[in-house]
Amino acid sequence: MTDGVFSYSAVLMGSPILLKLFDDNPTLARQVFQLIKQQENLFTVNRAESEVMSINQAAGRNPVVVSEPVFALISVAHAVSLLPDSAFNFTIGPVVKRWKIGFQGRAVPPANEIAALLKLTDPHQVVLNSADCSVFLLQSGMEIDLGAIAKGYIADRVQAFLHQQGVQQALINLGGNVQTLGSPPHEPQGWGIGLKKPFGRDDELLGVLQVQGKSVVTSGIYERYFERDGRCWHHIFDPQNGYPLDNELLSVTVISDRSIDGDIYTTLLYGMGVEQGLAYLADQPDIDAVFVTRDRQIICSSPRHFQFQQRDFAWQLRY
């Protein structure tokens, strides 16, 4: 590892959080963890109280006025959910809650229940009013879930805070969302960020992505899942049918400037699959991706913003 690195860790948002600095600055680390906790408290749907929970609790009854940052993030999630053929749907909450993936009591729900819950996942039935920052879910039972975007937003907030504090070189890992400032000292090729071997041990890597001042976000079916009936039921759902997205992918990693974009694009690309995803990225000069497939391929979009060093040669690398 790099010399002179100071690592600070915490468990927040149900994930191990890691901060790397090049000064011993526990006060700054504490401020970063406080910022993350404060942001989590706005967005979580895993506790009874948060601004997002107050919107969900008023579904079918009344609009709820929220703070500007919450309104802004919901507006982004809404717009992405309304893109044509979007695999991203921030009103997927009732489906996510029913499957309980990553929580106790997980099971494959009966098909008729899934079908009924799908009716409560229409992003057109969300009314946003920018005049008073209010959000109204028109049907009772609707639930916003910002799980696919909140970590990216928070990672960007941490990056901005560190920048404001005069930090030039740092890394924050929010459990799948990595955001960086600069490059580590004496390592001009940048930060090395491991790409995990799907279903492998934590230290088993397919390779290492090298980036400078970029965000690296990975969404994989092996993060949170359970096995039943010979299938892997994971936590990224197909908004069309309410079941975990089922295609050739094991993971998608997105390299971008902003971690919120990384978070959004991992979900969108997950829905597109490799061929359509690569074609889509050809028109997105600011976004790169690495797809990992069930047939043991590692497929990189034209790598404009990262370098990939392969470690596990049992997998086939292609560009």
Ligand code: ADP
């Ligand atoms: P994580 O990094 O926590 O693993 P991801 O960024 O991969 O999360 O997003 C998965 C989370 O997003 C799920 O746990 C759920 O809360 C939510 N989610 C699941 N499917 C969708 C979807 N199709 N659109 C939007 N959000 C989703």
Ligand code: MG
């Ligand atoms: Mg995401």
Ligand code: MG
């Ligand atoms: Mg994520």
